[in-house]
Amino acid sequence: MECKKCKALIPKGEERAHKNDVLCEDCYIDVLSPAVFCDPWASFTAESFKKNNRTTAFTESQKIILKVLRETGGLDSNDLAENLKDQISWEDGERDCAAMHRMGEISFENRNGAVFICIKE
Ligand SMILES: [Zn+2]
Numbered sequence: 001m002e003c004k005k006c007k008a009l010i011p012k013g014e015e016r017a018h019k020n021d022v023l024c025e026d027c028y029i030d031v032l033s034p035a036v037f038c039d040p041w042a043s044f045t046a047e048s049f050k051k052n053n054r055t056t057a058f059t060e061s062q063k064i065i066l067k068v069l070r071e072t073g074g075l076d077s078n079d080l081a082e083n084l085k086d087q088i089s090w091e092d093g094e095r096d097c098a099a100m101h102r103m104g105e106i107s108f109e110n111r112n113g114a115v116f117i118c119i120k121e
């Protein structure tokens with residue numbers, strides 16, 4: 001399987017599905033990482049986060065994500081999306097995750113080859 005983004009050959013079992021694309025693990029982390037995430041909304045949130053105190057800076061959907069992550073101890077994006085689907089769309093969830101990663105609230109961890117989204121200790 002070829003990575004949609006960097007065209008690298010992905011070893012069997014290490015494909016990561018992102019939306020309708022198949023990505024290698026590096027690109028997948030890239031996509032989820034706010035380092036390459038240039039959503040003005042995310043920067044805006046990060047800015048307002050600095051100005052306000054921690055509890056009021058979170059949006060409702062971010063609070064939901066943090067609650068799920070706290071209860072589960074971290075989930076990969078598929079499981080997180082599954083957990084959130086009744087409450088928020090994964091489009092928003094993904095954006096919130098990137099924004100909160102930028103705030104330093106959550107981290108992306110590699111656990112047994114899967115990318116897990118976790119609360120940063
Ligand atoms: Zn790639």
